[in-house]
Amino acid sequence: MADFDLAIIGGGINGAGIARDAAGRGLKVVLLEQNDLASGTSSASSKLIHGGLRYLEHGALSLVRAALSEREVLLRAAPHLIRPLRFVLPVERSGRSRLVLRLGLLLYDVIGRRKILPGTRSLDLITDEAGQPLKRRLQRGYEYSDCFADDARLVVANAIGAAEAGASILTRTRCTRADRSDIWQLILNSRGRRDVVTERVLINAAGPWVDTVAETVLRQAPRRRLRLDKGSHIVVPRLYDHDRAYILQAGDNRVVFAIPFQNDFTLIGTTDRNFSGDPAAAVPTGEETEYLCGVINNYFRTAVGAADVVWAFAGVRALHEDGTRSPQDIGRDYTLGLDKQFGEAPLLTVYGGKLTTYRRLADEALGRLAQFFPRSQSWSHSWTANSPLPGGDFVYDGVPALVARAQQRWPFLGRPQSERLVRAYGTRVEKVLQGAARLEDLGENFAAGLTAAEVRYLMANEWAQTADDVLWRRSKLGLRFSQKERAALECFMTLADKGDSRYNDPP
Numbered sequence: 001m002a003d004f005d006l007a008i009i010g011g012g013i014n015g016a017g018i019a020r021d022a023a024g025r026g027l028k029v030v031l032l033e034q035n036d037l038a039s040g041t042s043s044a045s046s047k048l049i050h051g052g053l054r055y056l057e058h059g060a061l062s063l064v065r066a067a068l069s070e071r072e073v074l075l076r077a078a079p080h081l082i083r084p085l086r087f088v089l090p091v092e093r094s095g096r097s098r099l100v101l102r103l104g105l106l107l108y109d110v111i112g113r114r115k116i117l118p119g120t121r122s123l124d125l126i127t128d129e130a131g132q133p134l135k136r137r138l139q140r141g142y143e144y145s146d147c148f149a150d151d152a153r154l155v156v157a158n159a160i161g162a163a164e165a166g167a168s169i170l171t172r173t174r175c176t177r178a179d180r181s182d183i184w185q186l187i188l189n190s191r192g193r194r195d196v197v198t199e200r201v202l203i204n205a206a207g208p209w210v211d212t213v214a215e216t217v218l219r220q221a222p223r224r225r226l227r228l229d230k231g232s233h234i235v236v237p238r239l240y241d242h243d244r245a246y247i248l249q250a251g252d253n254r255v256v257f258a259i260p261f262q263n264d265f266t267l268i269g270t271t272d273r274n275f276s277g278d279p280a281a282a283v284p285t286g287e288e289t290e291y292l293c294g295v296i297n298n299y300f301r302t303a304v305g306a307a308d309v310v311w312a313f314a315g316v317r318a319l320h321e322d323g324t325r326s327p328q329d330i331g332r333d334y335t336l337g338l339d340k341q342f343g344e345a346p347l348l349t350v351y352g353g354k355l356t357t358y359r360r361l362a363d364e365a366l367g368r369l370a371q372f373f374p375r376s377q378s379w380s381h382s383w384t385a386n387s388p389l390p391g392g393d394f395v396y397d398g399v400p401a402l403v404a405r406a407q408q409r410w411p412f413l414g415r416p417q418s419e420r421l422v423r424a425y426g427t428r429v430e431k432v433l434q435g436a437a438r439l440e441d442l443g444e445n446f447a448a449g450l451t452a453a454e455v456r457y458l459m460a461n462e463w464a465q466t467a468d469d470v471l472w473r474r475s476k477l478g479l480r481f482s483q484k485e486r487a488a489l490e491c492f493m494t495l496a497d498k499g500d501s502r503y504n505d506p507p
């Protein structure tokens with residue numbers, strides 16, 4: 001008998017989403033992540049929960065429709081991590097015509113199954129606040145809705161949901177070898193320690209590493225089905241005062257987003273470059289920064305340059321190539337490959353996908369696997385569409401009320417801090433602060449309001465092990481930490497990890 005029903009290689013959004021869905025259906029699940037949760041592509045996205053306006057141009061209507069309908073499902077499931085965002089689309093004479101843009105947006109609205117998100121409207125950029133930071137030649141525009149997410153925390157929320165339903169979440173655990181008979185036997189390397197686990201079904205959800213895992217771990221014959229593309233983002237000090245985002249048409253027919261980020265910054269992205277090699281080694285280049293600044297400088301009155309960049313990151317998209325589509329159309333859709341040879345344990349491989357469609361992907365994956373598990377289990381039912389993620393059990397527009405309640409309950413926190421905590425933990429903020437009555441009860445303040453109590457919570461409940469896990473994936477406080485402050489946090493976490501009671505017990 002196998003240790004687990006299901007093992008999943010890859011702790012990105014797709015692996016974590018499948019783990020939660022499967023565990024919630026009663027399967028015994030283990031999720032294996034070689035590094036930290038969301039350390040791959042799932043923390044390096046543009047963070048949009050969207051249909052992808054520009055995919056309409058390539059006729060990817062069903063992909064766009066499916067993704068659009070997920071916006072409000074996910075917004076309701078995680079209103080702390082996902083928020084509606086209005087996008088301003090300036091009409092540029094050299095870009096797509098007004099008619100094309102208007103028709104595209106009309107279609108986007110019509111197929112979008114909106115109940116919460118407002119529809120498209122035209123903008124007079126001469127009078128509207130959104131026109132103020134833009135160059136004077138830009139006089140007309142449109143405004144439409146999509147959503148913005150904390151991508152890395154969305155992964156963690158799914159992992160928490162999975163763990164609470166009984167899944168084992170093993171981070172810093174690399175699957176190095178998989179042997180197949182009527183069950184799978186996996187060899188794991190967890191920081192030098194070798195472990196063996198067995199399971200009935202295996203899922204390869206290793207994102208851009210999916211072919212590498214197939215060839216080196218599963219030892220399957222090479223059949224590259226993925227094209228890897230690198231996309232980079234830059235973060236600069238806030239470019240404008242209002243809370244809407246911009247979608248800008250670049251000269252090469254692509255689009256670049258400028259998005260309000262972490263209150264004081266603007267997130268700008270993305271590029272699209274062919275990539276080969278280890279996705280972990282992807283970094284933004286000077287040429288990409290120049291490209292992104294160039295697009296911004298073509299639209300905004302205030303110029304930005306490489307010297308303004310406070311943070312940059314790159315991620316690698318895994319685009320599934322089925323040989324029938326043009327490179328632009330090798331869109332952001334996913335494919336599930338099921339390999340079930342007689343007498344051998346089944347293997348499901350996830351190719352491609354978007355942050356936006358992870359929940360549907362997980363649901364579909366489990367539908368494909370239903371045949372391998374006894375019918376008596378209640379697990380054949382889709383359940384995630386109406387079930388809040390951990391911390392998300394409140395109404396979709398309830399963040400301001402939760403912040404107000406947090407301020408009443410912990411008046412010593414101050415508004416920005418209360419808001420940050422509510423946005424990160426939703427209704428679970430109580431667990432993080434654990435009945436603190438004074439600021440001192442939260443212990444050391446490392447910088448920017450990150451306290452020892454919060455770090456301890458992240459280590460105990462969210463698999464955080466290093467300063468970077470805390471500063472770049474459980475939060476984006478890395479934007480506000482100096483090297484010295486980061487080193488102090490790393491030191492605290494190392495000692496807490498070793499069980500030094502001075503670092504583990506609340507003061």
Ligand SMILES: Cc1cc2nc3c(=O)[nH]c(=O)nc-3n(C[C@H](O)[C@H](O)[C@H](O)COP(=O)(O)OP(=O)(O)OC[C@H]3O[C@@H](n4cnc5c(N)ncnc54)[C@H](O)[C@@H]3O)c2cc1C
Binds near residue numbers: 040049231314357
């Ligand atoms: C620049 C860019 C912008 C994007 N923007 C958006 C957007 O705005 N909206 C949207 O919907 N989508 C967006 N996407 C797509 C989205 O980010 C991805 O589809 C999604 O993050 C993929 O998740 P994943 O779980 O498949 O892969 P990953 O997040 O990469 O996870 C795979 C994991 O597998 C682990 N792994 C690999 N090998 C092993 C092993 N042997 N053992 C254990 N673990 C292993 C890796 O460490 C990694 O963490 C964007 C992508 C890019 C690159």
